[in-house]
Amino acid sequence: MARKSLVSVVENGLLERIVDGVYAIGASLPSEAELATDFDVSRLTVREAMRSLSTQGVIEVVSGVGSSVRPPERWASLDALLRYRSVHGDGDVAVQLVAVRRMFEAEAAALAAERITDADLEALAACIDAMRAASDAGDVDAFVAGDLRFHDLIMRRSDNVFLATLFAPLTRVLADRRAETSRVPQIQRNALVEHERVLDALRARDAVAARAAMEGHMQQTLDDLRAYVLNDR
Structure with missing residues (x-):
């Protein structure tokens, strides 16, 4: 599977976990290494997926600190917000x-x-x-x-x-x-x-x-x- 497709798989998987409450609002996400193992992909693939979610305002990535889930009202992605609000x-x-x-x-x-x-x-x-x-x-x-x-x-x-x-x-x-x-x-x-x-x-x-x-x-x-x-x- 092309890396771009893998990035989408990881991105959608992370968003699904956020929507389902596996990763709560304000909670820290697992490390890149842990997520790479979890999704069976490279750390680079995880990093790109997280960068995409960060661009959409879904997560906040702080260099040297880690990533956390932002409040839905601060999300910039209509698709992500709709998915979250349809559940919650x-x-x-x-x-x-x-x-x-x-x-x-x-x-x-x-x-x-x-x-x-x-x-x-x-x-x-x-x-x-x-x-x-x-x-x-x-x-x-x-x-x-x-x-x-x-x-x-x-x-x-x-x-x-x-x-x-x-x-x-x-x-x-x-x-x-x-x-x-x-x-x-x-x-x-x-x-x-x-x-x-x-x-x-x-x-x-x-x-x-x-x-x-x-x-x-x-x-x-x-x-x-x-x-x-x-x-x-």
Whole structure:
């Protein structure tokens, strides 16, 4: 495996341990030598991985002293922060994620309405069909896969590379959140209705209607989150 790939493996492994609480906030990390042995890589590979995490603000490296985990509010990496907050966040974090989705996805839907092709519409309809079949079969994973693909297609069809790139770090967190919420049958039923409304607006090539439909979908998502998930907690 190329060293660059090994660096990524170590970097992701360290971040995962931080997110999981193996290395607590403010705690010192093991030495480079210990981590090299633990990950079965060279010390140089560990050093590069730690340098990357330091650049992201996740850890602080002090020459001659060692490394420690910085508070999440000081992290500069959106991906790292999302991963941490998805595990350690409360209901407010879940609500904030929906608010972020609303901002990104409503505009993506409006842009997509002006660029959508017949092939795209068929693909979106196929996603809804897959979600419906998965719901009938009680297959939550398949339901989530269809849901994520539906939104990914719209984001891509916005043809805005910045919008799609900024939204990308949310993908991992959204998959985890969808798996949690989509276990509720009523949430599945509501989601199917809202996806159909978004698709209808896109079929009409109506940017205003597409934006409104996606905002309505996000509001329903928020309402369902509060009614069926957060209240249960």
